[in-house]
Amino acid sequence: MTDPERQRQLQQxxxxxDAAKKRGAPKPRADEHYSQANLAWRMVIExxxxxxxxxxxxxxxxxxxxTLPIFMVLFVMLGLAAGVKTxxxxxxxxxxxxxxDEAENDAPAKGGKDEGA
Structure with a gap:
């Protein structure tokens, strides 16, 4: 092989x-704010x-x-406790x-080599 041909192959x-790295790179999530709001609403609804x-x-x-509203008060308190637990x-x-998810994203960055040895 000639040197210019080898250079061309290396550039390719x-x-x-580079194209593979760009495809595999994590994309920023535009809906991250909305997913956090959905989680907050889920907790409120629970x-x-x-x-x-x-x-x-x-x-x-x-x-x-x-009876007087004794059962109502009792079960509202039990419902509150169940809601908080959920x-x-x-x-x-x-x-x-x-x-x-964070551990999965950090795992490839560590490289798998023992730095101390």
Missing amino acids: LEARI LVAGLGIGFGIGYGLDLLFG MLRSAGEIQHKKLA
Whole structure:
């Protein structure tokens, strides 16, 4: 092979490598703000749903038994606790997923070599 031909092949190879890097590069997410808002709404809905279900059950039991709003207050508190528990579980899932994504993105950057040895 002649030297100019080898140079041309190297330039073509470099161009293909650059094109592959550009294809594999992570693209910035334009909908990141909206996904965070969706997660916030999901948590709010979980909390309100717990309160609403607790209120409905308590009010229904109060009507059925003809009692003071004791069941309503009790079940609203239980609904609040269930809503908060569900919110915290959702937040934990979201955090776990985000940490896994960050770890996955950081893994190739470390190179797999032991720097100390």
